[in-house]
Amino acid sequence: METTENEFQRKLEVCYSPDLFPVYYTKKECVVVVIDVFRATSAICTAFQEGINQIIPVATIDEARAYQAKGYFAAAERHGEIVEGFDIGNSPFSYMNPELKGKDVVLSTTNGTQAIEKAKSAEQIIIGSFLNLTAVCKHLERENKDVILLCAGWKGRYNLEDSLFAGAVVNYFEGSKVFTGITDSSLAAKQMYQSAKGNLNDFLKNSSHRRRLQRLNLEKDIEYCLQIDTTDLVPIFDGVGLKI
Amino acid sequence: METTENEFQRKLEVCYSPDLFPVYYTKKECVVVVIDVFRATSAICTAFQEGINQIIPVATIDEARAYQAKGYFAAAERHGEIVEGFDIGNSPFSYMNPELKGKDVVLSTTNGTQAIEKAKSAEQIIIGSFLNLTAVCKHLERENKDVILLCAGWKGRYNLEDSLFAGAVVNYFEGSKVFTGITDSSLAAKQMYQSAKGNLNDFLKNSSHRRRLQRLNLEKDIEYCLQIDTTDLVPIFDGVGLKI
Numbered sequence: 001m002e003t004t005e006n007e008f009q010r011k012l013e014v015c016y017s018p019d020l021f022p023v024y025y026t027k028k029e030c031v032v033v034v035i036d037v038f039r040a041t042s043a044i045c046t047a048f049q050e051g052i053n054q055i056i057p058v059a060t061i062d063e064a065r066a067y068q069a070k071g072y073f074a075a076a077e078r079h080g081e082i083v084e085g086f087d088i089g090n091s092p093f094s095y096m097n098p099e100l101k102g103k104d105v106v107l108s109t110t111n112g113t114q115a116i117e118k119a120k121s122a123e124q125i126i127i128g129s130f131l132n133l134t135a136v137c138k139h140l141e142r143e144n145k146d147v148i149l150l151c152a153g154w155k156g157r158y159n160l161e162d163s164l165f166a167g168a169v170v171n172y173f174e175g176s177k178v179f180t181g182i183t184d185s186s187l188a189a190k191q192m193y194q195s196a197k198g199n200l201n202d203f204l205k206n207s208s209h210r211r212r213l214q215r216l217n218l219e220k221d222i223e224y225c226l227q228i229d230t231t232d233l234v235p236i237f238d239g240v241g242l243k244i
Numbered sequence: 245m246e247t248t249e250n251e252f253q254r255k256l257e258v259c260y261s262p263d264l265f266p267v268y269y270t271k272k273e274c275v276v277v278v279i280d281v282f283r284a285t286s287a288i289c290t291a292f293q294e295g296i297n298q299i300i301p302v303a304t305i306d307e308a309r310a311y312q313a314k315g316y317f318a319a320a321e322r323h324g325e326i327v328e329g330f331d332i333g334n335s336p337f338s339y340m341n342p343e344l345k346g347k348d349v350v351l352s353t354t355n356g357t358q359a360i361e362k363a364k365s366a367e368q369i370i371i372g373s374f375l376n377l378t379a380v381c382k383h384l385e386r387e388n389k390d391v392i393l394l395c396a397g398w399k400g401r402y403n404l405e406d407s408l409f410a411g412a413v414v415n416y417f418e419g420s421k422v423f424t425g426i427t428d429s430s431l432a433a434k435q436m437y438q439s440a441k442g443n444l445n446d447f448l449k450n451s452s453h454r455r456r457l458q459r460l461n462l463e464k465d466i467e468y469c470l471q472i473d474t475t476d477l478v479p480i481f482d483g484v485g486l487k488i
Contacts, residue, residue, distance in 0.1 A: 014402075016260055016402060017264055017267070019263065019264055019267060020261055020263055020264060020400065020401075020402075023261070023263060023399070023400035023401055024401070154428075155267070156264065156267035157264075157267055157268070157427070157428070157429065158258075158260060158264075158428055158429040158432065159428045160428040160431060160432060163428075163432060182450070183401070183452055184398075184401070184402055184403045184404040184407075184451050184452050185401065185402040187404060187450055187451065188402065188404060188407060188432075188436060191436060191439060192432060192435060192436065195435060195439060206426070206431055207428050207431065208427055208428050
């Protein structure tokens with residue numbers, strides 16, 4: 001009802017949790033932007049900027065281990081930390097490794113790769129982070145489809161940093177006529193981004209995941225992930241892996 | 245992980261959709277505030293202010309009809325309109341009827357009564373709306389339990405007006421030490437309320453449900469539902485019905 005009042009509207013909606021995806025996903029013909037700012041989607045954008053060939057996202061640690069056994073380079077993170085038996089997790093800095101250039105990497109994370117899994121039947125899935133914000137917006141403009149901004153959240157819960165990024169995307173289209181179906185979740189995210197944009201880091205100072213990462217001494221990662229437009233690459237999921 | 249870092253924290257969380265309730269509901273010992281500003285929970289608060297004895301919320305129209313057949317006065321709303329075969333829906337003005345004084349009323353609505361259904365196993369469910377904002381906050385302070393502010397939303401989707409009310413509750417406790425477990429969803433709702441509080445009606449002017457109600461000529465209901473503290477009653481669910 002809410003957003004299908006006019007079927008000719010082009011919708012831009014924010015889905016605040018992968019657990020809500022079935023509610024927002026009403027047709028296959030849409031672009032889903034998967035957002036996991038701290039840190040999976042920021043790491044993925046960094047990896048492509050650094051010249052990786054492909055990232056194969058997998059939902060479970062077992063799948064990551066199976067790929068590892070076949071000789072793949074695999075990365076895995078749970079609860080903010082590298083999983084035992086893996087060399088790297090989802091710190092963007094781990095992907096600034098010349099040895100990974102041209103390689104395929106398998107990746108499993110607490111929230112980000114689970115979100116990709118949930119959205120798998122959508123016509124197009126792309127990866128969004130502050131690092132490729134403008135590139136994502138320009139891509140969405142060109143695609144001429146409804147858009148779901150899918151926040152990976154934290155184990156099904158709402159989180160601030162992913163919502164802020166979603167708000168940055170909605171804000172980009174403010175005043176344009178690209179999207180006419182702006183719904184409540186988009187309005188709320190945009191309003192929050194507009195309040196926060198002067199100092200994202202400060203706005204997030206009380207956020208749960210930022211505190212969690214601070215405890216893990218990942219302040220450097222936080223600052224890195226809040227940079228805007230360090231790359232113009234948009235990773236796209238082809239059904240198996242992410243590529244550019 | 246996020247909110248169980250310290251089990252001695254008293255949590256105040258916002259759940260933006262009944263579909264996310266299982267994620268936030270981690271233990272029975274909590275108070276769930278069901279919020280459906282436009283218009284179920286505003287109508288319920290009004291009904292008690294007007295002297296109703298009990299409201300029996302039911303999830304389906306069939307249940308409402310079954311009660312009707314047994315001689316109960318029943319009310320039902322779907323998609324913002326009164327369901328055929330029922331005299332009233334969820335307009336607060338319908339409950340300002342002297343004939344309802346002392347009566348039991350059965351009520352089924354699109355979102356509000358569904359949210360109560362989802363939360364049924366919680367130790368306590370209460371009804372929140374702007375009309376009883378301060379009374380709800382004082383009640384929560386006294387109860388000394390974790391709190392989930394459950395936004396009824398719109399068919400599983402996020403909505404602005406319920407989130408704003410949740411933000412008003414979080415804002416009430418700003419600076420106090422009553423709740424120490426304030427999570428991302430609460431921070432976002434509070435920030436939004438603080439931006440909007442000067443003029444709730446204006447803030448909501450683009451919200452989906454407000455536009456829906458406007459089309460249905462329910463502007464008067466909207467203004468009514470955005471009044472703050474017109475009653476100090478807090479309806480509580482006893483397993484079957486809501487009472488004060």
